[in-house]
Amino acid sequence: MKKLIKGFLILFLVIFSIVILLALTSPWWAKSLVSYILEKNFGKYAKAEDVKYIFPNKVEISTLEVANFATFSNVSISLQNPLKLSPINIELTKPKMIIIHNEKGEWTFPQIPGIDTSKSNNANNISIEIKAKIKDGIVVVRDLKTEKDIEVQKVNGNLYWKNQMITYSVSTSINNQEIKSYGTYDFSKEEGNLTFEFKNALADVWAGVFLPNIFYIEKGYFTGWINTKGDKNDWVVSGEINAFNVEGRIASFTPKFVNVSTKVKIDGENINILDGRGNLWDADIKFLGKATPKPEMNISFESLNLEKIDKEFFKGSINLRGKAKGEFSISESWENAIIKGYIIAEKGSIYNFDFNNIKIDIDSKLPLVNAKILGDLDLGNLNGKISFDLKSTLINLNLEANNVKIEKIAEIFNLPKMEGKGDVTIEAKKDKKWKISVSGIIENGKLGDYSAESIEFNFENEDIDFNLPFGDSFFFQKG
Numbered sequence: 001m002k003k004l005i006k007g008f009l010i011l012f013l014v015i016f017s018i019v020i021l022l023a024l025t026s027p028w029w030a031k032s033l034v035s036y037i038l039e040k041n042f043g044k045y046a047k048a049e050d051v052k053y054i055f056p057n058k059v060e061i062s063t064l065e066v067a068n069f070a071t072f073s074n075v076s077i078s079l080q081n082p083l084k085l086s087p088i089n090i091e092l093t094k095p096k097m098i099i100i101h102n103e104k105g106e107w108t109f110p111q112i113p114g115i116d117t118s119k120s121n122n123a124n125n126i127s128i129e130i131k132a133k134i135k136d137g138i139v140v141v142r143d144l145k146t147e148k149d150i151e152v153q154k155v156n157g158n159l160y161w162k163n164q165m166i167t168y169s170v171s172t173s174i175n176n177q178e179i180k181s182y183g184t185y186d187f188s189k190e191e192g193n194l195t196f197e198f199k200n201a202l203a204d205v206w207a208g209v210f211l212p213n214i215f216y217i218e219k220g221y222f223t224g225w226i227n228t229k230g231d232k233n234d235w236v237v238s239g240e241i242n243a244f245n246v247e248g249r250i251a252s253f254t255p256k257f258v259n260v261s262t263k264v265k266i267d268g269e270n271i272n273i274l275d276g277r278g279n280l281w282d283a284d285i286k287f288l289g290k291a292t293p294k295p296e297m298n299i300s301f302e303s304l305n306l307e308k309i310d311k312e313f314f315k316g317s318i319n320l321r322g323k324a325k326g327e328f329s330i331s332e333s334w335e336n337a338i339i340k341g342y343i344i345a346e347k348g349s350i351y352n353f354d355f356n357n358i359k360i361d362i363d364s365k366l367p368l369v370n371a372k373i374l375g376d377l378d379l380g381n382l383n384g385k386i387s388f389d390l391k392s393t394l395i396n397l398n399l400e401a402n403n404v405k406i407e408k409i410a411e412i413f414n415l416p417k418m419e420g421k422g423d424v425t426i427e428a429k430k431d432k433k434w435k436i437s438v439s440g441i442i443e444n445g446k447l448g449d450y451s452a453e454s455i456e457f458n459f460e461n462e463d464i465d466f467n468l469p470f471g472d473s474f475f476f477q478k479g
Contacts (some may be wrong), residue, residue, distance in 0.1 A: 087129035096138040101209055103145045104233070130161035134170060139181075146208040152179060164188040176200050191231030199223045203246050214292070214334050218256070220246030226266065239266045246278075250334060255280055255312060269293045281308040283324075295334055299341075300327040306348055313390065322348015322355075328362060339364045352412050354378045367391045373399065380404030380421075397428040406442050413438050415459055420445015422455075436461060 050062035061075040075092055137155035157170030164187045171180040178199035185192035198206065203220035226239035246260040260278035264271060269292055276287040283304035289297040302325045310320035328341020343360045350358070358375035367390040375382040384399030401409070401424045410418040415438065424440035437460035447455050 087131055090130060090132040091135070092132055092137065093135050094137060095134060096140065098140045098142055101141060101143045101145065130159075132159040132161070134159060137170070139170070141209065143209050148208070150205055150209065177202065189231060193227070193229045195225060195227045197225045198241075203243060203248075207248075214250060215248060216250075217246060217248040220244065220248070220260065222246075224264075236268050237266055238268065240264070241266070257285070264291075273297070281305045281312075289329075294332060295330050295337065297330040298327070299330065301325060304343075306345055318351055320348070320350050322346060326360075332365070335366075337366045339366065339369075353382075355382075358382075377401070377404075379408040384426075393430070395428070395430040397426065399426040400424070401426070401440075406440075406445055409438065409440075413459070415457075416448045418442060418445065418447055418457075 047065045048061045048063070052060045064075045075090060134155060134157050136153075137157075139152045139155050141150040141152070143150060152172055152174075154174055155170045155172045157168065159166060159168045159170075161167075165184060166187070167184045169180075169182040171178070173179075178197075179201060180197040181194065183192060183194040185194065200221050200223060203217045203222050206222070207215060207217035220243055222241050222243040224239060224241035226237060226241070228235050228237045230236055241264045242262070243264065244261045246262070247256060247258045248260070249256055257278045257280050260276065262276040263274040265274055266272075271291045273288050273291055276285075278285050278287075280301070281304055283301045285299060285301045287297055287299045289295070291297065304324040304326070306320045306322045306324055310316055310318055314320070322345045324343050324345040326341060326343035328339055328343075330337045330339055332338040340363050342362065345358045345360070346356065348355060348358075355375050355377040358373060358377075361372040361374075362369070363372075364370045368387060369390065370387045371385070373382065373384050373386060380401050380403050382399055382401045382404075384397070386395070386397045386399075388395040403421055404424055406418040406420050406422050406424070409424050410416065413436075420442045422440050422442040422445065424438065426436070426438050428434060428436045437458070439458040439460075440456075442452075442455040442457065444453055445451065445455060447457055
């Protein structure tokens with residue numbers, strides 16, 4: 001009898017052990033515990049799938065979602081103190097987290113359920129302590145200004161959560177790009193201090209996030225760091241960036257800069273270019289100074305292709321040719337900039353006037369361009385003024401040529417045959433079409449069949465297309 005009782009007891013202990021083992025490893029038991037923890041801390045906004053308990057203190061979850069803030073796959077959780085349910089050690093494989101950069105340039109993290117920032121005492125339900133190790137994660141920077149999601153993959157690092165404060169350090173290396181981010185963010189106060197470090201990062205991807213929208217970057221790379229610090233709607237950006245092989249534009253200035261390399265310092269709204277070099281219209285350009293909020297830039301250039309300026313601003317209508325060098329400053333604003341400086345053009349032509357050199361002094365506020373001209377042309381010396389509106393294409397031109405070859409003037413403007421040398425005044429105005437006046441004095445020359453020691457002439461016409469060569473009836477004689 002004793003043997004029979006002993007046998008039943010052994011069988012009972014075996015069955016009981018199996019039941020206990022099944023209970024401990026059962027998904028419903030583990031899921032119930034995980035659901036309790038999630039609901040206690042995050043309300044009903046968190047969801048776990050395929051929960052598995054591993055003796056003695058580990059839980060594995062295939063998918064863990066917390067509202068719209070994050071999605072975690074293949075989560076491995078261990079409780080350091082099972083009685084307190086905290087701290088929790090988590091291993092996250094391929095987690096996906098979202099950070100939002102809004103239209104105003106402010107950084108926001110989606111609200112985590114359980115945190116009520118509207119209350120003065122920052123009351124919340126979350127009390128657990130979390131230590132997380134991230135493997136092959138995905139961080140999405142949702143930039144509302146450029147309407148793009150920047151997805152950074154293969155992110156590895158560590159994350160620590162306590163008292164609604166996240167402290168993190170993560171990094172990734174993809175296709176020669178090295179990106180690192182570290183800092184803190186307090187969800188209860190919506191304040192943080194975030195630092196991004198870049199090496200060989202794609203400029204066209206990241207420039208729109210950190211730079212004002214006056215810059216339009218199409219390609220290139222940059223190395224350096226950027227820090228953003230603040231709370232709620234008050235964020236300040238600082239940093240230092242070295243960019244290279246960049247292509248892009250500035251504000252409404254449509255021509256593209258290429259092969260740009262710069263050293264940039266960012267301090268809030270103040271963006272200073274410490275050293276900048278690049279190419280525009282075949283020219284070698286150097287630039288430095290403050291870029292924002294109000295530009296105070298100094299620019300110098302050599303070997304500027306004037307034909308490309310003619311095509312860009314005048315649609316090829318003034319037959320501008322040659323190379324130029326110069327220096328000028330840009331101030332006030334990018335959209336309506338004040339531009340002061342000079343340009344020296346050599347061995348070229350304008351409106352079929354060949355020149356050895358022409359100096360243009362600029363003192364303008366865009367879109368109106370004002371310039372003084374002093375030139376050494378093959379037909380004589382030239383000086384005058386020109387103004388034109390880049391938006392309306394309205395042009396005013398007043399030139400005086402001294403001791404010039406009258407034959408060349410007559411040929412260019414299709415005037416009656418002239419001979420000799422003299423002084424000429426050219427006045428031109430263009431709205432939709434040109435109105436032009438050519439007047440002057442011929443010394444010891446001829447006008448048609450008439451010859452004299454001094455001959456005054458004045459020709460003018462209007463409502464014409466100023467595209468050389470002109471038609472036979474371009475001018476008519478006034479006196």
